[in-house]
Amino acid sequence: MGFAAIIGQEQEIQIMQNAIREGRIAHAYLFVGGPGSGKKTLARAFASALNCLASPGATPPDGCGVCGSCRKIAGGLHPDVRMVSPEGNALKIEQMRLLQREISYKPYEGEYKVFIIDHAETMTPEAANSLLKVLEDPPEHSVIILLAPSPHAILPTLVSRCLPVRLRLLPTESVARALVERGVDPALANDVAPAALGSLGRGIVLSEGAFAGLQEEAVELIRGMSGHSAAEMIARAASLEKRREEIGLFLEILLSFYRDLLLLGSGKPGSGREERGERLLANQSRLDWLGREAAGYSRESLLFALGAIARTRELLPRNVNVRLALEVLLLQLKNCRRGGSLFSIYAHEEKWHV
Amino acid sequence: MSYLSLYRKWRPQTFEDVAGQKHVTRTLQNALSMNRIAHAYLFCGPRGTGKTTIAKLLAKALNCENGPTPTPCNKCRNCVGVRDGIAMDVFEIDGASNRGIDEIRDLREKVKFAPSEGRYKVYIIDEVHMLTTEAFNALLKTLEEPPAHVIFIFATTEPHKVPATILSRCQRFDFKRISTQEIVDYLAGITAKEGFEVSREALSLIARTAEGGMRDALSILDQSVSFSGQKVAKSDVEALLGVVRFELLQEFAEAMVSGNIMEGLLFVDRLLEEGKDLRQFARDMVGHFRNLMLVKACLEDPQGTEPALLVDVDAAQLAGLKEQARRFDFQAILQGITALSEAEQKIRWAAQERLPMEMVVVKFATWTGSAQNQPTLAQSMPQTAQQLKAKVSKTDEAEVDTLSTPATVARATAGQEAVRADEIGSGRPDDFADMAALWGKLSETLRQEKHSIQQALLAGGRPVGVEGDSLVVGFGPDCKFHMDQLAVSANKGIVEKAIAKVFGKPIQLVCKQEREGGRERERKGEREAAPARASRKRSPGARSPASDDVTPDPAAGQEAGQGGELRQAAPPPARQEQSPAPEDDPVVKKALEIFGAKIVKIE
Numbered sequence: 001m002g003f004a005a006i007i008g009q010e011q012e013i014q015i016m017q018n019a020i021r022e023g024r025i026a027h028a029y030l031f032v033g034g035p036g037s038g039k040k041t042l043a044r045a046f047a048s049a050l051n052c053l054a055s056p057g058a059t060p061p062d063g064c065g066v067c068g069s070c071r072k073i074a075g076g077l078h079p080d081v082r083m084v085s086p087e088g089n090a091l092k093i094e095q096m097r098l099l100q101r102e103i104s105y106k107p108y109e110g111e112y113k114v115f116i117i118d119h120a121e122t123m124t125p126e127a128a129n130s131l132l133k134v135l136e137d138p139p140e141h142s143v144i145i146l147l148a149p150s151p152h153a154i155l156p157t158l159v160s161r162c163l164p165v166r167l168r169l170l171p172t173e174s175v176a177r178a179l180v181e182r183g184v185d186p187a188l189a190n191d192v193a194p195a196a197l198g199s200l201g202r203g204i205v206l207s208e209g210a211f212a213g214l215q216e217e218a219v220e221l222i223r224g225m226s227g228h229s230a231a232e233m234i235a236r237a238a239s240l241e242k243r244r245e246e247i248g249l250f251l252e253i254l255l256s257f258y259r260d261l262l263l264l265g266s267g268k269p270g271s272g273r274e275e276r277g278e279r280l281l282a283n284q285s286r287l288d289w290l291g292r293e294a295a296g297y298s299r300e301s302l303l304f305a306l307g308a309i310a311r312t313r314e315l316l317p318r319n320v321n322v323r324l325a326l327e328v329l330l331l332q333l334k335n336c337r338r339g340g341s342l343f344s345i346y347a348h349e350e351k352w353h354v
Numbered sequence: 355m356s357y358l359s360l361y362r363k364w365r366p367q368t369f370e371d372v373a374g375q376k377h378v379t380r381t382l383q384n385a386l387s388m389n390r391i392a393h394a395y396l397f398c399g400p401r402g403t404g405k406t407t408i409a410k411l412l413a414k415a416l417n418c419e420n421g422p423t424p425t426p427c428n429k430c431r432n433c434v435g436v437r438d439g440i441a442m443d444v445f446e447i448d449g450a451s452n453r454g455i456d457e458i459r460d461l462r463e464k465v466k467f468a469p470s471e472g473r474y475k476v477y478i479i480d481e482v483h484m485l486t487t488e489a490f491n492a493l494l495k496t497l498e499e500p501p502a503h504v505i506f507i508f509a510t511t512e513p514h515k516v517p518a519t520i521l522s523r524c525q526r527f528d529f530k531r532i533s534t535q536e537i538v539d540y541l542a543g544i545t546a547k548e549g550f551e552v553s554r555e556a557l558s559l560i561a562r563t564a565e566g567g568m569r570d571a572l573s574i575l576d577q578s579v580s581f582s583g584q585k586v587a588k589s590d591v592e593a594l595l596g597v598v599r600f601e602l603l604q605e606f607a608e609a610m611v612s613g614n615i616m617e618g619l620l621f622v623d624r625l626l627e628e629g630k631d632l633r634q635f636a637r638d639m640v641g642h643f644r645n646l647m648l649v650k651a652c653l654e655d656p657q658g659t660e661p662a663l664l665v666d667v668d669a670a671q672l673a674g675l676k677e678q679a680r681r682f683d684f685q686a687i688l689q690g691i692t693a694l695s696e697a698e699q700k701i702r703w704a705a706q707e708r709l710p711m712e713m714v715v716v717k718f719a720t721w722t723g724s725a726q727n728q729p730t731l732a733q734s735m736p737q738t739a740q741q742l743k744a745k746v747s748k749t750d751e752a753e754v755d756t757l758s759t760p761a762t763v764a765r766a767t768a769g770q771e772a773v774r775a776d777e778i779g780s781g782r783p784d785d786f787a788d789m790a791a792l793w794g795k796l797s798e799t800l801r802q803e804k805h806s807i808q809q810a811l812l813a814g815g816r817p818v819g820v821e822g823d824s825l826v827v828g829f830g831p832d833c834k835f836h837m838d839q840l841a842v843s844a845n846k847g848i849v850e851k852a853i854a855k856v857f858g859k860p861i862q863l864v865c866k867q868e869r870e871g872g873r874e875r876e877r878k879g880e881r882e883a884a885p886a887r888a889s890r891k892r893s894p895g896a897r898s899p900a901s902d903d904v905t906p907d908p909a910a911g912q913e914a915g916q917g918g919e920l921r922q923a924a925p926p927p928a929r930q931e932q933s934p935a936p937e938d939d940p941v942v943k944k945a946l947e948i949f950g951a952k953i954v955k956i957e
Contacts, residue, residue, distance in 0.1 A: 018583075160573060303717055
């Protein structure tokens with residue numbers, strides 16, 4: 001698995017290849033990109049290219065994929081290429097200590113010792129600080145690669161010791177193609193790809209299991225905003241609460257629908273721009289319905305709704321009463337719909353604190 | 355020797371080489387030459403400002419064969435040993451990894467032995483803030499009176515995490531961020547020695563991005579060279595850093611302030627496609643708006659202060675800023691700063707990076723749009739009617755249902771509504787657009803004259819019609835307070851003045867009570883009460899009388915126009931006075947709606 005296994009990211013691949021060709025291999029890299037953007041693949045490909053036995057000095061530098069070294073790296077068995085992943089929820093200081101010890105030994109069979117630290121954003125403060133020194137002055141022939149979703153999620157003193165490489169979002173078509181290559185049903189892949197908003201990782205999560213059903217549920221919920229009674233909303237919250245592991249995904253789907261409603265309600269017809277703007281929408285297959293639905297909302301109320309969903313998403317991992325949070329959210333969303341408000345007899349008090 | 359990062363390769367080896375910390379190097383050099391060396395130093399300051407570097411230099415100066423000297427020779431065994439990190443008497447300890455009490459106990463044990471090669475044993479403890487409380491306390495005694503041959507140097511980015519008892523035993527040096535100019539000069543020196551061709555603008559961009567940290571600056575330089583070879587232009591650095599060019603910042607500010615939503619949304623999309631860091635972009639935008647604010651302040655300064663004094667940009671950019679600052683008002687600029695800083699915070703946690711920025715775009719349009727959209731109200735009328743028509747004719751049965759409980763009536767009214775929608779769609783837009791526009795203008799006039807109380811009171815009602823020289827405004831039962839307040843002569847006078855201004859002739863204000871929820875409304879008044887209610891539902895919040903807030907009013911206006919006479923809104927029907935059916939009571943209705951219940955008659 002060489003650089004060819006990576007989808008897109010031409011410029012980033014070139015940076016890495018240039019580094020090898022010119023012998024300017026930094027001691028530490030930070031690969032930044034959303035889930036599924038190809039950080040891990042790029043890190044492995046880089047390690048392969050550094051350690052490939054068959055084609056040292058190949059142009060462009062790349063792993064051959066067939067020699068012992070490349071195969072071991074692909075299988076995660078290479079003694080000099082280590083992947084460090086969080087234990088439980090976090091990367092702990094013990095793991096970093098172990099890394100520091102191992103990195104001080106010479107490479108066992110390859111040219112370089114490569115340490116790939118996955119989910120570097122989960123490092124505990126102690127772990128991150130303990131990495132500072134080794135990251136500043138690692139032994140020769142060693143490369144440390146940190147993988148993280150954003151440079152802001154990491155201790156700034158760590159970032160300044162690394163060469164950051166930022167991976168890009170993928171075009172929707174690439175996401176769809178990559179999903180199909182991974183065995184996702186083409187129809188589903190096409191449905192999911194726009195909702196992935198450029199992240200293959202998101203696409204993979206979305207294409208798994210519950211997505212289609214939850215999307216249907218979200219549609220039904222939004223459709224019923226004006227009609228359903230408050231009691232029904234509360235019942236829905238209760239049913240959702242029972243499926244804890246799906247709540248996150250459901251909220252994301254809701255978020256994408258409300259975002260679309262906002263964008264649809266914001267386009268100015270007749271200026272010829274809406275065609276270009278249409279591809280910004282996440283739920284392409286339901287445009288007609290969304291267009292009709294959008295008429296039922298003012299912009300302020302949609303901004304409020306989006307804020308409310310995002311807030312709920314942030315609250316859920318923080319040990320709140322999940323059911324209450326969902327109830328409040330659904331009632332708030334109901335309130336945002338014209339004609340759906342529970343408090344229409346007090347309508348003049350209604351304000352949107354956007 | 356394999357390739358070394360620039361920041362490791364070019365670590366300064368003499369006090370003179372250190373950039374931007376004159377106050378530290380001077381003090382230390384003087385202390386060295388006067389032989390007044392403290393036993394413990396604490397170096398604190400932001401990352402990449404030279405703490406570790408100076409600690410190593412100090413170790414070198416103390417142990418140099420010609421020392422202690424302010425100018426270590428860099429040739430003797432001890433100097434070379436420190437440089438290569440192999441000196442026996444210089445202990446570089448990583449405080450973050452060796453943070454426990456056991457490590458400190460170990461250190462205390464060894465401290466007492468005399469140095470083996472040099473004069474002093476130098477303990478450099480980096481990241482000292484990570485020591486545990488126990489470790490700090492175990493160190494206190496040693497730190498207070500260490501053996502004569504021991505020097506401690508602590509380095510940290512976070513001095514506030516170091517206990518006060520430690521702080522008071524050290525000589526503290528605060529390192530400053532290195533100025534952009536100093537970084538540029540230093541980088542220029544290195545590029546010359548390395549044989550890179552890096553343009554001055556590129557260096558200055560690197561220096562600004564580094565925010566005062568030399569290590570950051572050298573990392574970026576290193577990366578730029580990896581990226582584009584020995585020759586580096588400004589555009590290469592921009593591409594590498596994901597920095598957004600000034601013109602693009604300007605363009606986005608333009609889209610935001612002018613309320614051009616689509617332009618703004620597409621812009622955000624483009625940034626993402628190009629792999630830009632949106633959080634960085636939000637920060638850059640805050641910087642841009644700040645510059646606008648400063649430039650505008652200068653432009654409006656009677657003394658004519660030169661903006662270049664406050665804003666650190668080149669001449670072309672300054673011209674661009676001036677041009678934009680002239681057109682934007684302060685309020686928009688300040689709102690921009692607030693909204694963007696908020697978005698910057700949110701992006702970090704957002705599931706969809708782009709959403710906070712997109713929301714800024716739309717939010718801004720609703721703010722700025724409220725004033726600008728007023729004139730386009732009439733133009734947008736046919737379209738709103740279309741939407742209304744679409745909404746109603748899709749038989750949003752459910753919605754109608756909430757208005758009148760019995761299903762039969764619901765179906766009947768739904769039919770009626772469809773008819774009404776047709777009327778609106780094909781009807782005479784001019785008639786009602788006129789009324790709606792005047793009503794909107796009235797509200798706007800009140801606002802502009804700072805009579806927002808009266809505006810709010812008036813917003814509780816809807817125009818019913820004009821009769822002779824009086825304007826009849828209807829108020830629902832839930833807005834009785836508004837009506838009563840408007841009857842107070844002070845309020846009435848203000849509103850009438852505004853009416854005269856809008857209508858061009860003196861017109862009296864007549865407030866009428868409308869009844870909602872009566873059976874009469876369902877039978878006959880439904881057609882006007884429904885939109886009226888809808889309009890109130892979206893009664894303008896203090897800041898956004900946006901176009902769609904007033905849209906349903908035209909429907910009412912149209913009816914007034916069509917009828918050509920004053921429509922007495924829901925005259926009290928005879929039946930209602932006797933005994934209203936329980937399900938018609940608005941409170942009961944609401945209860946039914948909320949609990950989805952049925953009314954059961956109990957005999």
